[in-house]
Amino acid sequence: MKKIFILFCFVFVNLSFSQKKQDLILKSPNGKIEIKILVNDKISWTISHEKDLILTPSEMSVTLDENVILGKDPVVLNSKKESVDNSFESPFYKKKSIQNKYNQLTLNFKNDFSIEYRAFDDGVAYRFIIKKKKDITVKNEEVILNFDSDYNTLMPYVRDLRNPKDPYISSFESHYENKKISEFAKDTLAFLPFLIDYKNHKKAVFLEANVEDYPGLFVTNNKSKSGFESRFSKYPVKETNGGFNNLNKLITERADYLVKTKGTRNFPWRIIVISENDAELANNDMVQKLSEPSKIKDISWIKPGKVAWDWWNDWNIYNVDFKAGINTQTYKYYIDFASKNKVEYVVLDEGWSVETDIMKHNPNVDLEALIAYAKERNVGIILWSSWMALNENIEGIFENYSKLGIKGFKVDFIDRDDAKMVNSVYTIAEKAAKYKLLLDFHGMYKPTGIQKTYPNILNFEGVKGLENNKWTPNDDVPLYDCTIPFIRMMAGPMDYTPGAMRNATKTEFKPSNSNPVSQGTRCHQLALYTIFEAPLQMMADSPTAYMKEQESTDFIAKIPTTFDETVALDGEVGKFVAITRRKANIWYLGAITNWDSREITIDFSFLEKGKKFQAEIFSDGINADKSAVDYKREIITVDSTTKLKYRLASGGGLAMIIK
Template sequence: MVPLLAFVAPSLDVSSPNGTLVARLSLDGTGQPRLAVNRGGKPVLLSGRLGLDLATGGPLDRGLKVERSTRRSADSQWRPVAGNTKMVRNRYRELTLALREVRGGRRLELVVRAYDEGIAFRYRLPKGMRGYYVREELTEFVPANAPTATALVLPNERTPYEELYQRGPLKEGQLLGFPLMLHRQDGTAVAFTEADLTDFPGLYLRPKDGALRAHLSPRLDGSGLAAKKSGPFSTPWRVVMVGDPKRLLESNLVLNLNPPTVLKDTSWIRPGKTVFPWWNGYNTGDSGIEPGQTTEYHKWCIDFAARRGFPYHSIDGLDNIAWYGGRIVPYDGGPLTKGLPGLDLEEIVRYAKSKGVRIRLWMASAAAKAQMDVAYPYYEKLGIEGVMVDFFDRDDQETVNLVRRIVAKAAKHHLTITLHNLYKPTGLQRTYPNLLAFEAARNLEFDKWDDKGITPEHELDVAFVRGLAGPIDFHAGSFRNVLQKDFKPIDKAPMTIGTRARQLARYVVYFDPMNMVADSPAVYEASPAGLSFLAQVPTTWDETRVLAGEVGKYLVVARRKGKVWYVGGMTDSRSRTVKVPLPFLKGRYGLESWSDTSGAPTGLAITKGLAGKTLVLRMREAGGAVARLTPLSRSR
C-alpha cells in the first residue's frame, strides 16, 4: 500500500502576463490533480478535480505523481482573414505537468495556459498505448461564492444550441451548453467554453454538489464511449474566461487556442453580405414576380443585390423542399449539381456573374456528406462562391469529424462556408478561414413560428454570451419591425420585435463576416429607410471596442474599418439613453446617425453633423441606434 503522503506535491502556479489571473495545479493526498483559479488574489474557482475516465485501466485521476514540469511563454501576432480586429495578439504563459500512475504506469499530461483574459487547459495522453477509449471526462469546476448564471440549458446532446438562455442560480442535473457565463457579486464574469474541438466530442457541464461536472457527448454506435482515439492525443482546450464581460467580448482567446491556418492562399476568401430569401419565404410583395424556386425569381433577387450593392445571393429551400429537390429534412437523395424543374443553376450563375454578384448554395449536412466529393469540384468549376451546410444537430465525435471534412473539402475547392444547426464555434475558422459564420443560437428564424418571438433580452444574452465563442449568424436585416405587443409569428413575410434602428445596429453589435440581408427585396424597396446603411456597413473589422453595456440589458459596440468608425447600440424592453465617450477619435470627424423615433417602429431619425467627444444614443423600448464616424480633412 502506498502512503497517501507519497502523492502530495507542492502546488505549481502559472500567472497571466499582467499578473492578474493565477491558475494553480496541485496533487491532493490521493494523487488526484486539481485546478484552482484566482483573480487579483481572490478565488474565482476553488480547487476542482481533473482527470479522464478510460475504458482501458479505468479512471485516470488518482494515484498519480509528478514526473516533471516545464514552462514557456509566448507573445506573437497574427492576421485573421475575417476578424473583428486587423491583428490578433497571442500572449500567454504555459505550464505543462507530466504525471504518471504509481501502480499502473499510465501517463497523463496537463497543459495550462494563462492569458490576461482567461485560463485554458487541456489533457494530453502521450505515447505508450496503441489507442485510448474515453468514457467520460472527470473535470470539475468549483465556482467560488455561489454566483448566478446566464445559461443555455439543453434537453440533451442532440441539439442545435437554439434554446433560450436562463438566468439565475444553476440547478442540479441541468445540461449546460457552452458558452456558459457566471456572474459574480463584484461584477466579474466567469465564462466557460472550449477551443480547438478536433476529433473529440463536445463538452457540457452539469451542476452537482456545488461543482460543475464535465460531460462528453456520447458516441452513437452503442459502445458506451465518448471517444475512440488511436495513439497519442490532446483533448480540446477547456477555457475559463474571467473579467469584465465587456472586455471578454473583445477577446480573441478562442481563436488563439487553435492552430494557424493551413491554407497557403486566402486571397479568394471575400466576406460580405448575402441576400437570403428563405427567411422571408420568397416573398415578392407587389413586384409582379411570381414567388417560387425559379430562375426568374432568383434573377429578380440578383438584380436587387446588384442595384443595392450586396455581393452575394443565396439559393436555399422553400416549404421543406430543397433547391436540389426532395425534402429539406430529412435528406432523401436529391442531386446537389442540379436544380428543381424551372431552376436552371448554370443560367442563374451566368446571370449573376454578368451583374457582379456571386451565388451561394444551401444544403443539408447529410447531402454534403453524401455528395460533396462530386458537388464541390463542380461548384468550383461553375463559379459558386460558397455553401451553407445545415442540420447537424449533434456534437458527438463522428459529427465533429464530419464538420472538419466538410470545411476542408470546401477550402480545397475555394468555397467559403457557413454552418447552421450546429454546436457553438470553437475557433476552427482560424485554421480554415473559409469558414465564416455559425448559427448556434435561437435567432430570427424563430419569428416565423414561435408565439413569443425573439425578445430584445434574448438578443442581448446572445450578444454577451454566445458572442464569446465567435461569429453569430442571426438571419439579420428584417425591415418589418413591430413592438412586442403587436408581434405574431408569420412564416412568410415574418415580422420581428424591435425598431428599424435596432436592426441596423445589429450589424455592428454582432460580428458576422457573411451576414445576411434576409428580408424581401420588395420590402426593402417599399420602405428603404436604412437600406443604404446595410449596403455600406462592413462585415469584418480592423478594431473592436465595447463601450458600454450590461448583460441582458443593453450593449454599445464600436468597430473600425480603415479610418471609419461605426458605433451600434441595442437595448432591452426599456427605453434607454446611453452616453459613451469617444477617446479613440483623433482629429475632426463627421457624424451620421440612425436613431429611433417616437412613432412607428419602422421610423428612423437620420441626422448628420460633427462628432463630439461624447456620443449620445437614445433608444426606445426594444430599440437601438447606430452611427458612422468619418474623418474630415483639415480644410473642412
C-alpha cells in the same frame, strides 16, 4: 553493500517526494489571476481573481480503455514554466491582429500524459496532452466546476424535441435561463458557452476550443449542487434518417466510449474567461488564441460579405409580373437587388434541389442560367444543403458545383457534436477548401476555433436567431440580443440573420410566416450589423421590403462584415451593449437595448485625435415607442472630444458610420 543501501534510500526519497501532495502556482502576466494546481490522489485546480474565488478545487481527468484513469494517483515527473508574448494576424475577424500574452505551466506525468495550463490577463485554460505510441479509446473526460457560493448563472439548456430520447441531438438554439447554480434543472444538460455572475461586477464565461476528433462538452448539475460536471455524447454506432423533414441522422445506438483516436494528440482546451466589467466580454479573443492556425495556405479567394437571403421572407416579393417563389425569375430578382445594392452574394435556400439529393435540381430553377446571370452582375451564388444530403458524396458534390461557379454552401441540420459529427465538419471544411468553396454551418453547434483553422468557414449558427421570430411570440428577443454579445459571440461568428424592415413594439408583435416582423425598432436591426460578428452576414428581409426602405438598405450595404479594430464601448449583460469597429479609416458603431428604454452616452474618444469626422447616424425616432419603424437620420461632425447622449426606445438601437 553500504553504497547500495544509500542509493536505495535516495531513490526512495525521490519517489516519495514525487508522489506526495504538491501545490503549484501559475499567475497571469498582470498578476491578478492565479491558478493553484493541487496534485494529490487526483489533480485539481483553483482559480482566483485578486481576492475573489472564481473556481474552488475542481478535478480533471481522462479515462481510457481498460479503466486507465489519467489523473488518478498522479506522479509528476517534471514541470516547465514559460512566458509568451506575441501577436498573430487574424483574417476575416473583428480585428486585424491579436496580441497573445500568457504564462504557461506544463506538468509532465508518469503514464505518458501532460497537462498544459495557461494564465492570460483575461482568463485561464488547460488541456490534456497524451503521448502514447498506440491508438487510444477515450471512455470519458472529467471536467468539474465547483464554486464557493450559489451564484446566478445564464445557462442555455438543451430544449429540443427533435429526438427527446437523446438529449445530445440538438439545434443548439436556446435562450439563457437566469438561475442560481443550485437551481440547475435536474437531469438535464446545458451546452457551452455559459456565464457565472460573481460579486463585485465580475463574471466568467466557460468555453472550449480546438475540439477536433472529439465530442463537444455539455454540463449537468453535480451531486452537491455546488457546481457542474461534464457530460459528453458517446460515439454513434447506428444511425437512421429522421428529424425535421427526415433531414437528420438520428442515433439509434451509441458505443460506450467517446472516441477512438490517436495515442499522441492534444485534447480540447477547457477555458474560463474572467471579466471585471461586462464590456470586456463583448471583445474577447480567447477562442481565437487557443485554436490551431490556418491549414489553408492561399486565402486570397475567400471573400466575406453580405448575402441576400430568401427563406426568412418566404420568397415574398411583389409588384412584379411573375409568380414569386422558388423559381428562376424570383432568383434573378434577388440577384438584381444584390447587384444594385453591392451585396456580394445570394443564397438559394431549401427547395432549389431535391432535398435528399442535391445533384437533382428543382425543374423550376435553372441553376446554370442563374450562375451566369449573377456572374455578369458581380454576385456570387451560395447553395443550401442538409448535412445528410451533402455527406452522401462530399467530394463529388463540391467538385460538381465548384466547376459550375458556385461560391459556397450553407450546410444545415447538423444538430450534433459527437466525435463522428465533429470529424465530418472538419472533412467538409477541408474538402470545401480544396474546391475553393465558402461555408456557412447552419443548424450547427457553437464554434470552437475551426474558423481559424479553416478560414473558408465564415459563419455558424448555434444561436436562436431572427428566423425564430416568425413563430415565437413569447420569446424575449431584445433581452437575448443584449445577452449573446457577452456569451455566445465569444465562441465565434453567429449566423443570426438580422435585417428585418418590418419592426414591432412589444405589444404589437405578432408571428407571421410570409410577412415576418422583428421585435424592437428599426435602429435595433441596423445596429446588429455592427454588433453581431458574421463574416458572411445575411440580409433576411425580401428585396421588395428593402427597396421600400432604401435609406436603411443603403446604410446596411455600407457596413463591412470583417474589421481591423474593435472597441467595446459599454454594456451590461442582458440590458444593453455598445460596440464600435473600424475598417480602414471608417468607424461603424452599434448600440442596442432590451425592452427597457434607456439613455446612453457615446464617447468618441476612440477617434484619432486632432481630426474631424462626419457621422451618419440612425437613431430611434421620437415615436418609436409606438411605431417601431420610426427613426431619425442625421449627419453631424464629431471628433475625439465629442460626447453625445442618445435615448434608446424600448427594444431600440443606434447605428452610425463615422468617416
